[in-house]
Amino acid sequence: ENGCKDYLGIDISEIAVERLKVIFPEYRFICVDISELKIEEKFDLVFMIDVTQHIVSDEKFRKSMEFVKSILKNNGYFFVSSWLKNNVRNTYYEKSRGIEYYKENFPDYNFSEPVQFSDKFLMIISKNPIIEMEKVK
Structure with a gap:
């Protein structure tokens, strides 16, 4: 149901x-490559787990976050995992970004308190009020 x-x-x-x-x-x-994708569909939930650190270009990161906003319903939730610290790892295939990168790309959105999730943090981004998550084991 x-x-x-x-x-x-x-x-x-x-x-x-x-x-x-x-x-x-x-x-x-x-x-x-989602930084180049355009679709008309809207979704209640968008999950991006263990993805953003592999978007090493800041411009592609910005375009990818624009894509997420374009497909997220107004009452939708975006679940994303990230290291949320700058310079944790920066290689040709990984780039760490602090939470300020997400806040810059989602200026009118609410953010959950990040919770530990594997070697990263998981957070929810939404225009809706956020219900805080319990620690994910």
Whole structure:
């Protein structure tokens, strides 16, 4: 009854998308760089787990966050994991960004208190009031 009715998975890795299509044939998956994607659909929930540190270009990061805002319903929630510290790791394939990067890209949004999530932090970003999360084990 309260399950997911419309799921769209997006990944830049063609291998990942093809594997997910086999494992979850009832859902849609597309292979694309989200900083270049435009779609008209809106979603209640957007999850970006272990992704943002791999967007090393600040311009692509900004465009990716614009994409998230464009597909998030007004009453929707964006769940994102990040190190939330600057200079944790900066390599050719990873870049750490502090919470100020997210606040700059979501200026009129509310933020949950980040909670520890694996080696990163998980937070919720929304125009709605945020219910604080318990620590994720």
